[in-house]
Amino acid sequence: MxxxxxxxxxxxxxxxxxxxxxxxxxxxxxxxxxxxxxxxxxxxxxxxxxxxxxxxxxxxxxxxxGSSREVKVNATYGLAELIDLAQKNHPSTRVAWERARQAALSVGMVEATFLPVLTGNVIGGWSEVVTPVPDIEGGTFDLTTTVKGATPNLALQWLVFDFGQRQAWRDAAKQNAFAANVGFNGTHQALIYGVTQAYYRYDLAQTNVKIADQAVRNSREVMAAAESRFKNGTGTKIEVAQANQLAAQARLRRVQAVDARRDAYHELIGAVGISPRSEIRIVSVADRRLPRASALPTDKLIETALARRPDVLASYAAVKASEANERAATAEFLPKVYLSGIAASNQTGFQVGNLPEVGVQTGSTGVFVGVSIPLYDGGLRSASRKRAQSVTASAQASFEQTRNTAMREIVIASDNLRSSLEAYAAATELRAAASLTFDAAFDAFRNGLGTITDVTLADSGLLDARQAQAEAHAASLVAAASLAFSLGAMTSSTSPLTTVR
Known part of the structure; x- marks a missing residue:
């Protein structure tokens, strides 16, 4: 180097x-x-x-x-309390809140462009020039000229007229702020829905553990009956072995059910937005009354729902904002009228060689009106306007897609609710029949009139029926929550479909 x-x-x-x-x-x-x-x-x-x-x-x-908030309390949480906890702790609510605040500030920033801009400036400096000057003897000497001074001034600039460009920007900013505010509420609705779904899935897992516990108790009774028959000489070792197998299967199913409940608990904690190390107790809704099956939503109901769904409203606001930006791009082709003013004072010192310094102090004020007319920019404004038009067309297509998706979600949620309620009714009848079958098979086996095979089959059928009923019950609650969410009605922790009755 x-x-x-x-x-x-x-x-x-x-x-x-x-x-x-x-x-x-x-x-x-x-x-x-x-x-x-x-x-x-x-x-x-x-x-x-x-x-x-x-x-x-x-x-x-x-x-x-870092460290996330852990919740370790002796109180028992229901769905409404879990939703309140999620709304206070989940990071998504804070993100949406900050976005809404940023959008509101953007409106204020655009509105500030309607006001004049006043700036204070101070310009100061010093300059020294050395000039060789011939003397009378044919030589030269250096003549030093020094200038120094300071000029403070106040300058005012004001865009008086721009053919609605700033108004268009303000309209776009207000639409974006509205979309952000709607999105904030929509974030809370989605959070309520997510917690509700996780809550019902956890309750299903908790019910499956209870069903597995009952299956373990049933298997023990069957095993006790098989051992009693063997001791009395009316049973066989095969029946005892089959009874032990039934008990082992029941215990395995319980282990699996407990593991599934643990997974469902962590899913619920994640939906609430608190630390996975949190330890809370949760109210069960296994006996909650299900809603009645509703008919397919009418066109009027769908229109009412679309008018209050956050995603549809935000998408429509995006269309209006893009249209405003398109107007602003068009106004770029038109003249702008400016008003400016200045008030300044000038303090200057001038000195030549060894002569005394001469000071000058002046002041000036003025008001000016100017017009800016764009003539040529290489196609930049034209491309900007075409881009704004393309954004508007894209926003309109996106709005149409969002609206169609929302309508489809409402119809599907309604169909799912009706199917889930029908499945629950059928599963309830199945459980009643399976209970009678198991009781009859077990009594017959205990009295020496039936076989262990009949008891095993009846026990498996009863277990399947109980799980089917529990799953249909949870599916009905989830479907009801999905319908409420798609209708834009799941708006708080005290909404009818989130309140435990």
């Missing part, structure tokens, strides 16, 4: 130092690769690290881990 600088200096003595510095800086930029991995198959490590090239671990940063 030193030789390079010397060569450059020899070639261009006047600019050698500058070129040498530039060469050094360019070398520093090229040397920045030392901070990147040395090869595609070599691990990256910080400079002060001695990690192996095959160790692709990354340095830990304790600040990233």
């Amino acid at each position: 030193r030789r390079h600088c010397q060569s450059v200096r020899e070639r261009a003595p006047k600019f050698g130092p500058i070129l040498c510095v530039a060469a050094i800086l360019s070398g520093c930029v090229a040397d920045s690769y030392r901070d990147a991995p040395s090869a595609p198959d070599q691990a990256w490590h910080p400079k002060d690290s001695t990690g192996a090239s095959s160790d692709f671990s990354v340095p830990a940063n304790p600040e990233v881990a």
Whole structure:
């Protein structure tokens, strides 16, 4: 590098130092690769690290881990309490809140462009000029001229008329702010719906554990009856072995049910937005009354729902905002009228050689009106307007798609609710029949009139019937929540479909 600088200096003595510095800086930029991995198959490590090239671990940063809120209380949480907890703790609500605040500030920023801009400026400086002047003896002497001064001023600029461009920007900002506010409420609705779904799935898992417990108790009774028959000489070892097998299967099913309940609990905690280490007790809704089957939503009901769904409203606001931006792009082709004013004072000192300094102080004010007329910009404004028109067309198509999707969701949710309620009614009848079958088969076996095979089949049928009823009950609650969400009616923790009765 030193030789390079010397060569450059020899070639261009006047600019050698500058070129040498530039060469050094360019070398520093090229040397920045030392901070990147040395090869595609070599691990990256910080400079002060001695990690192996095959160790692709990354340095830990304790600040990233942080700490999330843990909830460990003795109180029991129902659905409404879980929703309130989620609305206070889930990060998505804070994100949506900040976005709404940012959109509101954007409106204020656009409205500020309607007002004049007043700036204060101070310009000061000093200048010295040395001029060789011939003297009477044929030589020269240096004449030094010094000028120094300061000029403070106040300047006012005001865009008086722009053919509605700023108004269009304000309309677009207000529509975006409305969409952000609607999105904030929509985030809460989606959070309520997510917690509700997870809550019902957890309750189903809890019910399955209870069903598995009952199956374990039934298997123990069957095993006790088989052992009693064997001791009395009316049973066989095969029946005892089959009874033990039935008990083992029941215990395995309970282990699986408990594991599923643990997974459902973590899903619910995640939906609430609190730490997975939280420990809370949850109210069961296994005996909650189900809603009645409703007919297919009418066109009027769908129109009412669409008029209050956050996603549809936000999509429509995006259309109106894009239309306003299109008007603003069109106004860019038209003149603009400005008003400006200035008030300034000037304090200047002037000195030549050894003569006394001469000071000058002046003041000035003025008001000006100007018109800016765009003539040629290489097609920039035209391209901007075409882009705004394309954005509007895209927003309109997106709005139509969002509205159609919302209508389809309402119809599907209604069909799912009706099907789930029908499935629950059928599962309830199945459970009643399976209970009678198991009781009859068990009594017959205990009295020596039936076989262990009949008891096993009846027990499996009863277990399946109980699980089918529990799943149909949970599915009906989820379907009812889905219908309420699609209709835009799941708006708080005290909504009818989220309140435990």
